[in-house]
Amino acid sequence: MNAADIARLLRPDAVHRDVYADAALFALEQERIFRRAWIYLCHESEIARPGDHVLAQLGPDEVIVARAADGSIAAMHNRCAHRGTRLMVAPRGNTRLFTCAYHAWSFGLDGALDSVPAPEGYAAGFAGGKPGPGLARVARVASYRGFVFGSGAAAGPDLCVFLGGLASALDNMVDRAPGGAVTQAGGRLRMEFRGNWKLFMENAVDLVHPQYVHGGSVAVAREARDAAQLEGQAGQTTQMLLANGLRLSDWETIGLHAFAEGHVFMDGFYRDGVIASERADPLFERYREALVETHGETKVREILAMDRFNNLIWPNISVNSRFQNLRVVQPVAVDRTVVTSMCFRLEGAPPEMFDLSLRFLNTASSPASLVASDDLEIFERCQRGLADPAADWVDMSRAIGRDVPVGGGAIDAPGTSELPARAQMRAWRTWMEAESA
C-alpha cells in the first residue's frame, strides 16, 4: 500500500473500519509501526546483573533482552542463527551463554556466536570470537530512565525525540522515588480481548464512556459508600469505582493533551480519600518527608502536582506515574490483543506505598476487574460490529472544533473531546504512509 492508499482510510473526523478489521492492514502495521517505532521491551531492574535476560515482544517478533558483563544491554531476535530454532523458552533467567537445544550452537550475551560443536566441519574462523553468524540484533536499543525500548529500524528519531513531550510521564514516575529509581515488582497481569489493539488505546483516554460502561460498578459502589467498607484495600477500590461516576459536565473539565508524535495524556480525576494526589494520612506524610529529603520542598511540590491518569506513549503503552504502573498493549491479530500490566516499587519509599500500586492494578487491570471487564466486553462488541461492512466510517468527530493548539504540534482539548483518538490516528497515518523506514 502506498501513501495514497493509506490516506484514503482517514478523514479528519472519521476512520475507515478497515483500520480495525482488515487483516492485511494489520500485517502492514506490524511492518511499518511495530517493527520500526520504539517499542517498550523491559525495565532495567529486570536485568540488573550481568547474564540476566528476559524475553520481550518487539511487535510480532520475540526478542531476548540481556545484560552483558560490561553492564551494557543488548536485544537479539530469539531464533538460533543456525536453523532458526526458538532459542530461549523461559521468560527470564541468568546465563553466560545462550545455547540452542537443537545443535548446541552457543551465543554470548551480545548475540555473537561463541562456539559450535564439531567446529572442524566448518571453515576456519567460523566461530570462537571471530565475526561469524551471530543472533540477529535488534537494530536499536535504548534506555530512558531505566525503561528499555527497542526499534527494528536502523534509522529514525532517537528514543528521546520519539518520546517527546511524554518522556515527562516516565520522569515523573522515577522522580516519585525517594531513592531515585523504581524496580519492577509484583508479577504481571494479563488480559486478552478479541478486538483490535487500537480500541484499548483509544478507550484509555475516552471520558464519555465511563458513566455508561462502568455505570453498574459506580452504582453498587455508591450503595456501599456509607458502610464501614471504606477501609484498606476495599476502600481504595471503592474510591476508584466512585471516581468513574463523574457526570459528563465534570468529565468535560478534565484536560486532554495530545502531542504531534501521537502521545496523549489526560489529567487526573481521583480527588478523594486514599487515592487523592496529595493527602494527610501518616503513610503519605512519611513518604513525602523521604521525598523532600531527596529533592527539596519546591521540587516535591512540582512532582506531586503532576496529576495525570493515563499517559499513552504511542503506539502501545499506557503509563500511570502516580500509581507506578505500566500497561503494554500487544497486538496479536487484527481482532486479538493482549494487555500486560505491571507495577514499579518506588525505591526509598515506605514499603506500604507499593500496596497502593498493586491495589490500583488489581482494581483496574485484572481480567476480573470491576472496571476493565466491562471495557473488554465493549471492545469485543466493537470488533464484531466493525467486521460488518454495512458502513465504512467510524466517527471520531466529537469536539473537533474545540482543539486548542499549544505549540510544537501539541493540542489541548476539553475532557469529552475525541482529540486523543484523532491524534493517535494522525501518528498512525505518518508511520503507515512511510514505505521505507
Next chain:
Amino acid sequence: MNIGDLKAGAGSALAPGVLDELREFAFEEARLLDAGRFEAWVDLFAEDGVYWVPAEPGQPAPEGTLSLFHETRPLLRLRARRLTHPQTHIQAPPVRTHHHLSNLSGSDLGGGQYLLQSMLLMAEWRNGEQRLFSAACEHCLRRTLAGLRIAWKRVELLNCDAPHRAFAIPF
C-alpha cells in the same frame, strides 16, 4: 490461620463425619454460584474472609503481588451486587457456569478450623462461547455459631499466568 501461614502437610486427620460436612459445604457453595445467588455466596465468607485467585503459580500469599482476584468481604459484596446490576455489560446475557468439585480431602487445623482441598472444573457459557477452567482449590473453613464459614479460599488456576478474557463469575 492467615492465608500465607499454611505449611505443607499441616493439620491432623479429620474426626469421623467431618469430611462429609466440609464437602457438603463446598457443594452448596458451588450450587449458589451456579444458581446466580452471588450475595448468598458472599454470606458464606467470615467477616474477615478473603477470596484469592493468584496470577502466578505457587504464590504462598497475596501480599506484595498482583492477583486475578484478591478481595475481602466488602469487595466481594460489591462484586456480587454488580453481577446482578442491569448495567453490568459482561453479564448481558447472564453468564452460566457449572462448578465441578472433585479429589476432595481435608485436615483439621485446630481451633475449629479445617482445610479442605479440592480440584475444580468450571465450565462457563458466555456470549455464545464455552470456556473451561481447571483449578486447585483450598478452603480454610472456620466453625462459627452460624455454621461453617470461609476464612479464606485460594483458587490456583492451571493457566493462571495466561492472558485471560474477562471473568464474570467467581471460581
